[in-house]
Amino acid sequence: MDALKRSLEESQQTSHGLRTQLDSSQLLLANTEKRLEELSLRPSPEAVADAFKKSDTYKDLLIDNTVSIMKEFSYEVYQKFCGIHSLFPEFVEKNFGKEYVVELTDSEK
Numbered sequence: 001m002d003a004l005k006r007s008l009e010e011s012q013q014t015s016h017g018l019r020t021q022l023d024s025s026q027l028l029l030a031n032t033e034k035r036l037e038e039l040s041l042r043p044s045p046e047a048v049a050d051a052f053k054k055s056d057t058y059k060d061l062l063i064d065n066t067v068s069i070m071k072e073f074s075y076e077v078y079q080k081f082c083g084i085h086s087l088f089p090e091f092v093e094k095n096f097g098k099e100y101v102v103e104l105t106d107s108e109k
Contacts, residue, residue, distance in 0.1 A: 063091060
């Protein structure tokens with residue numbers, strides 16, 4: 001009788017263990033499926049880069065870097081390399097004066 005009870009307890013423990021494993025596997029599968037769905041909805045790196053270039057953050061970083069470079073070199077030197085004078089005329093006029101603002105021609109736009 002004791003052997004039968006032990007066998008029953010072991011079977012119940014094994015059954016409980018198997019149910020726990022099954023639950024864990026189902027949870028892992030659900031998480032994996034969710035992650036795959038998230039990845040498929042994620043935009044391409046190119047799309048992210050394009051959106052970033054159009055954002056104000058990109059412009060702010062570009063302006064911050066521009067100011068740093070212009071502090072190190074003269075504005076005229078920087079102007080020849082990067083053409084920032086035509087990209088951000090308001091910024092240039094405010095910080096350096098109207099004489100540095102250059103309008104883009106139609107072909108340059």
